[in-house]
Amino acid sequence: MSIIEIKNLTKIYDGAGLEVKAVNGIYLNFEKGEFAAIVGPSGSGKTTFLNLLGGLDSPTSGEVIVDGVDIWKLRSRKLINFRMNHIGFVFQSYNLIPVLTAKENVEFIMHLQGRSKRERDARTKELLQAVGLADRINSRPNKLSGGQQQRVAVARALASKPKFILADEPTANLDSKSTENLLDIMEKLNREENITFIFSTHDARVVKKAHRVITMEDGKIVSDVTQ
Amino acid sequence: MIWSISWRNIWRNKVRSTVVIIAITLGISAGVFSTAFFTGMMNQRIEQVISNELSHIQIHHPDFRSTMELGNYISTGAELTRKIADIPGVKGVSNRIVIQSMISSAETASGVKIVGVDPEDEKGVTDMEENIIEGEYFNGIRSNPVLIGNKLAEKLKVKLRSKVVITLQDLDNNIAGGAFRVVGIYKTPNSTYDETTVFVRRGDIARLAELPDHAGHEIAILVENNELVDTVQHQIIAMDGDLEILNWKELSPEMGYLTEVMDLYMYIFIIIILFALLFGIINTMLMVVLERVKELGMLMAIGMNKQRVFNMIVLETVLLTLVGGVVGTLAGSGLSKYFETHAIDMSLWAEGYSQLGYDPRVFTSMDVNLMITVIIMVLFTGIIAAIYPAYKALKYDPAEALRIE
Numbered sequence: 001m002s003i004i005e006i007k008n009l010t011k012i013y014d015g016a017g018l019e020v021k022a023v024n025g026i027y028l029n030f031e032k033g034e035f036a037a038i039v040g041p042s043g044s045g046k047t048t049f050l051n052l053l054g055g056l057d058s059p060t061s062g063e064v065i066v067d068g069v070d071i072w073k074l075r076s077r078k079l080i081n082f083r084m085n086h087i088g089f090v091f092q093s094y095n096l097i098p099v100l101t102a103k104e105n106v107e108f109i110m111h112l113q114g115r116s117k118r119e120r121d122a123r124t125k126e127l128l129q130a131v132g133l134a135d136r137i138n139s140r141p142n143k144l145s146g147g148q149q150q151r152v153a154v155a156r157a158l159a160s161k162p163k164f165i166l167a168d169e170p171t172a173n174l175d176s177k178s179t180e181n182l183l184d185i186m187e188k189l190n191r192e193e194n195i196t197f198i199f200s201t202h203d204a205r206v207v208k209k210a211h212r213v214i215t216m217e218d219g220k221i222v223s224d225v226t227q
Numbered sequence: 228m229i230w231s232i233s234w235r236n237i238w239r240n241k242v243r244s245t246v247v248i249i250a251i252t253l254g255i256s257a258g259v260f261s262t263a264f265f266t267g268m269m270n271q272r273i274e275q276v277i278s279n280e281l282s283h284i285q286i287h288h289p290d291f292r293s294t295m296e297l298g299n300y301i302s303t304g305a306e307l308t309r310k311i312a313d314i315p316g317v318k319g320v321s322n323r324i325v326i327q328s329m330i331s332s333a334e335t336a337s338g339v340k341i342v343g344v345d346p347e348d349e350k351g352v353t354d355m356e357e358n359i360i361e362g363e364y365f366n367g368i369r370s371n372p373v374l375i376g377n378k379l380a381e382k383l384k385v386k387l388r389s390k391v392v393i394t395l396q397d398l399d400n401n402i403a404g405g406a407f408r409v410v411g412i413y414k415t416p417n418s419t420y421d422e423t424t425v426f427v428r429r430g431d432i433a434r435l436a437e438l439p440d441h442a443g444h445e446i447a448i449l450v451e452n453n454e455l456v457d458t459v460q461h462q463i464i465a466m467d468g469d470l471e472i473l474n475w476k477e478l479s480p481e482m483g484y485l486t487e488v489m490d491l492y493m494y495i496f497i498i499i500i501l502f503a504l505l506f507g508i509i510n511t512m513l514m515v516v517l518e519r520v521k522e523l524g525m526l527m528a529i530g531m532n533k534q535r536v537f538n539m540i541v542l543e544t545v546l547l548t549l550v551g552g553v554v555g556t557l558a559g560s561g562l563s564k565y566f567e568t569h570a571i572d573m574s575l576w577a578e579g580y581s582q583l584g585y586d587p588r589v590f591t592s593m594d595v596n597l598m599i600t601v602i603i604m605v606l607f608t609g610i611i612a613a614i615y616p617a618y619k620a621l622k623y624d625p626a627e628a629l630r631i632e
Binding site (some may be wrong): 033051056057077080081083084085089091097098099104107108109111112113152156160218219 | 228231232235236239250371521522526527528529530531533535624625626629
């Protein structure tokens with residue numbers, strides 16, 4: 001059974017009397033443990049698609065079913081809780097909380113989930129070790145490089161034990177060494193812990209690592225290749 | 228963790244937060260200090276009225292205060308005075324003769340209130356002995372000594388040992404006059420009182436007015452502290468319910484209102500300060516929210532619900548406001564504490580102060596309840612100031628907020 005089922009997903013922006021179909025009737029399924037890249041030129045609808053998938057932006061029509069739950073039929077508060085407990089996010093510009101240390105950033109979501117301190121400490125330590133930042137747990141984001149910040153963001157996304165992680169152009173602001181490093185970590189987590197990653201990207205190095213490449217143009221899927 | 232984030236967020240822009248905190252600190256400390264200043268001034272006025280003019284309780288014949296008739300004296304004055312002196316908590320009792328009369332010197336004349344006292348008894352009730360600035364308290368002149376205020380001395384152009392004549396209507400409505408010599412000149416903070424009140428020995432004035440020795444128009448009582456006033460008053464009423472027995476607030480209702488009115492003014496003053504600060508805080512927090520839209524979008528995306536975002540902004544505003552409020556209250560309190568023992572000299576305006584009965588040397592008076600109230604008001608200001616910025620923060624949905632650069 002698919003972890004995510006997308007049925008006829010459509011998002012129409014209506015600005016100044018001009019309708020723009022950012023996402024146009026997409027049908028797609030994702031299986032547990034996939035490492036999938038969504039590619040396409042700017043304006044092809046990649047980010048909008050990820051926002052719809054992650055419950056951040058509401059579709060004009062269609063369904064996003066995660067483990068049997070149509071997330072867009074959930075009430076606002078339940079949708080927020082669903083995001084918190086089942087979906088991990090990695091953003092292009094890291095978006096860590098600047099006043100918190102790496103450790104605090106990772107454990108923040110577990111705080112929201114109401115996990116015990118013992119559990120938080122253990123999971124934070126485990127995750128920061130997994131992303132190679134065990135020695136920087138007390139550093140604030142402004143003391144970390146872009147690559148390090150994005151690794152903290154990956155650890156944060158994993159902290160809530162989500163069903164899948166959505167990453168919107170996670171390497172766009174990174175140099176090639178940091179990109180390589182981050183991709184290795186994500187791939188390792190996918191391979192060893194069967195974590196599902198779905199990311200949008202322009203980056204050929206990311207595409208090369210992906211097991212499945214979905215290409216979008218004008219809000220539609222134009223190809224879906226497993227490699 | 229929300230507390231920790233809110234607290235640290237305040238210090239993200241140190242300069243901006245410090246400026247806001249300084250503004251709040253200055254506003255609140257000025258408010259607290261002004262309150263302590265005016266409370267001190269008012270308390271001094273009340274203390275001065277009690278210790279120099281009214282005492283805590285006065286007893287009169289029921290018709291005396293309305294008619295000021297010489298014949299409306301307390302016939303049991305001497306006996307009642309002795310009984311009252313035995314009540315626990317009573318510090319002093321003075322049986323006085325009070326006559327509206329005329330005093331004249333070689334130069335001019337003036338209408339005055341003659342207060343005939345037993346000098347020793349009067350010492351236990353008023354501070355008149357300490358208010359003497361020239362001469363001595365009923366000492367140095369054997370026959371008909373009189374104590375007059377410095378303002379009256381200036382008006383009559385008399386000095387120590389000068390002769391003055393007191394003219395009055397005696398008990399039989401005949402005009403009587405007697406020569407008195409100035410034994411001392413006193414000065415209280417109330418120049419009007421000094422100009423209109425003179426003290427003589429009760430025996431001297433009783434003889435002149437042909438009043439019986441035991442007669443008294445006014446029995447003034449001073450108790451050990453203000454809290455005992457009601458108890459002692461009730462005990463006296465139980466002794467003789469036919470007399471008019473009033474405490475200082477009943478004798479001078481304006482003094483009682485003064486406390487209430489001053490409290491009201493102080494609250495209005497502090498509310499105006501807080502109202503002005505409110506807009507500064509709202510402006511700052513709006514800037515904070517607008518600068519952090521993307522971050523708030525991220526927080527909502529990863530699972531922070533709107534209630535928690537709202538609480539975080541409110542908490543941040545309240546903490547920012549409270550820092551200024553607490554520092555301001557402490558600074559204002561510290562300053563007020565210092566001036567509780569070091570007088571603020573308002574001598575430049577001494578004439579005006581004195582005419583209104585206020586001492587130009589003001590000692591501040593701290594009211595702990597008021598300090599606590601101010602902090603609570605600051606807390607509420609913080610909460611009110613937070614509502615609009617927090618509401619603004621909730622207007623974005625996560626996807627929209629994350630797109631903002």
